[in-house]
Amino acid sequence: MTERLTSLSDLAPTAKLPGYNRNGLKPGILHLGPGAFFRAHFAPFTDAAIAVAGGDWGIEVASLRTADVADHLNEQNGLYTMLVRDTSGTTANIIGPILRAHVAPRNPGDLLARLGDPAIKIVSLTVTEKAYGFDSATGGLDLKHPDIAADLANRHAPRGVIGYIVEGLARRRAKGIAPFTPLSCDNLPSNGAVLKRLVLEFAARIDPELREWIEKNVPFPSTMVDRITPASTDATYRDAERHTGRQDLVAIETEPFTQWVIEDHFANGRPEWEKAGALMVEEVSAYEKMKLRMLNGAHSLLAYLGYIGGYEFIRDVMDDVGLAALARRHMNAAAATLDPVPGIDLEVYADELIARFANKAIAHRTYQIAMDGTQKLPQRLLEPAAEALANGSKAETYAIAVAAWMRYALGVNRDGERYELRDPRAGEIAALLADVPRNGGAVSKALFGLSGLFPAALTGNIGWTEDVANKLEILIQDNKLPLF
Numbered sequence: 001m002t003e004r005l006t007s008l009s010d011l012a013p014t015a016k017l018p019g020y021n022r023n024g025l026k027p028g029i030l031h032l033g034p035g036a037f038f039r040a041h042f043a044p045f046t047d048a049a050i051a052v053a054g055g056d057w058g059i060e061v062a063s064l065r066t067a068d069v070a071d072h073l074n075e076q077n078g079l080y081t082m083l084v085r086d087t088s089g090t091t092a093n094i095i096g097p098i099l100r101a102h103v104a105p106r107n108p109g110d111l112l113a114r115l116g117d118p119a120i121k122i123v124s125l126t127v128t129e130k131a132y133g134f135d136s137a138t139g140g141l142d143l144k145h146p147d148i149a150a151d152l153a154n155r156h157a158p159r160g161v162i163g164y165i166v167e168g169l170a171r172r173r174a175k176g177i178a179p180f181t182p183l184s185c186d187n188l189p190s191n192g193a194v195l196k197r198l199v200l201e202f203a204a205r206i207d208p209e210l211r212e213w214i215e216k217n218v219p220f221p222s223t224m225v226d227r228i229t230p231a232s233t234d235a236t237y238r239d240a241e242r243h244t245g246r247q248d249l250v251a252i253e254t255e256p257f258t259q260w261v262i263e264d265h266f267a268n269g270r271p272e273w274e275k276a277g278a279l280m281v282e283e284v285s286a287y288e289k290m291k292l293r294m295l296n297g298a299h300s301l302l303a304y305l306g307y308i309g310g311y312e313f314i315r316d317v318m319d320d321v322g323l324a325a326l327a328r329r330h331m332n333a334a335a336a337t338l339d340p341v342p343g344i345d346l347e348v349y350a351d352e353l354i355a356r357f358a359n360k361a362i363a364h365r366t367y368q369i370a371m372d373g374t375q376k377l378p379q380r381l382l383e384p385a386a387e388a389l390a391n392g393s394k395a396e397t398y399a400i401a402v403a404a405w406m407r408y409a410l411g412v413n414r415d416g417e418r419y420e421l422r423d424p425r426a427g428e429i430a431a432l433l434a435d436v437p438r439n440g441g442a443v444s445k446a447l448f449g450l451s452g453l454f455p456a457a458l459t460g461n462i463g464w465t466e467d468v469a470n471k472l473e474i475l476i477q478d479n480k481l482p483l484f
């Protein structure tokens with residue numbers, strides 16, 4: 001059996017090694033959520049920044065849920081392989097800055113101790129939209145979110161992100177230690193501002209003075225993150241082994257493109273990420289909106305239509321000329337809702353997105369992107385749709401996307417096979433649809449009633465809701481995907 005990746009010695013010459021000496025690298029960052037996206041984005045940016053500019057910016061990671069990735073990272077001394085794929089081939093990079101991995105549920109005290117260590121200057125997050133615990137109707141704290149409810153009841157032994165961050169900051173304040181900077185890297189608009197609001201609302205409920213201290217002393221920079229990263233498969237692990245000569249159970253694969261725009265407000269220092277290509281700016285919202293609406297909005301549209309049309313991967317959907325053209329039409333519609341974005345030509349940006357989606361070397365499952373629709377739709381599709389309608393557009397591609405999500409939400413494909421929705425509100429959706437006849441009018445009416453999801457500007461627009469109902473009816477009746 002092939003030896004496991006545990007050190008940088010004697011790897012195959014095709015493996016590209018970190019450009020610095022890992023021995024003696026000290027931790028400066030604690031990262032929550034060491035999933036594939038973090039391993040393809042934050043970690044390699046930090047790896048490259050350390051290679052160019054040095055600094056004690058090693059990363060400790062903590063998983064708040066499952067143990068596998070954390071355990072495998074520890075077994076591999078934090079090392080893993082990042083495969084970068086395009087049609088010209090694959091390169092294998094060994095990524096070096098991870099020093100240790102924690103499994104929070106196994107030992108919450110250990111993670112709290114790390115959050116209280118003055119060496120930790122940044123606590124970054126890639127935990128996905130649903131982990132934050134915000135109420136999409138108010139934008140504030142969702143007191144019914146299981147982690148929020150549990151952590152408010154038991155603040156010294158948290159289990160969710162907000163609980164950990166607040167308790168970590170409370171410990172630092174009590175010990176007179178400078179705060180860390182919480183850094184959200186999830187696909188939410190104004191992710192730093194969202195995180196700040198949740199942290200402050202949570203803190204206000206347990207200790208108003210702590211809330212004030214956080215407000216005064218802790219910056220919450222927003223970021224725009226981008227790199228298409230499919231879930232790893234056996235092919236990923238096999239290829240990693242082929243390129244490095246070592247077995248790697250946490251290898252990931254990703255595309256060549258990578259982008260990170262970060263608001264440059266840090267309490268306590270930061271790596272020189274700009275030396276690795278990140279853009280440090282005063283204000284990130286224009287970039288975030290562009291990416292969420294043009295990339296992620298089109299991605300969701302293609303994922304739902306593609307999945308119900310029987311396409312396994314986004315690249316296959318892009319082979320369908322009609323769907324590729326629809327994606328481009330949607331990107332244009334999304335661009336029309338945006339203010340100018342500094343330094344970016346939106347036409348060129350859209351062309352690049354089309355090429356990235358079509359990358360034949362990336363097998364990105366439509367089912368993966370379809371996950372968590374109720375958490376993704378608002379910022380990707382519903383807010384821009386409402387703005388488009390207000391600007392006099394028919395918002396037709398948005399109606400197609402929403403109809404496709406509704407068709408997907410029925411949970412059964414055209415061959416009558418059931419699939420799991422994988423959405424935190426799947427139970428509610430199933431209950432709402434239980435006795436509803438399977439036609440466009442009835443199903444859309446039921447789903448428009450999902451509390452807090454659709455803004456009144458959409459549900460109150462009769463022309464648009466009828467458009468959704470008609471398109472949904474076509475998707476329910478037709479045995480092949482219609483050309484919208």
Ligand code: CS2
Pocket residue numbers: 187225226227228229295296299300368369370376
């Ligand atoms: C995708 C994103 O799964 C999804 O919802 O739209 O993960 C997308 O691949 C990334 O945001 C690209 O940066």
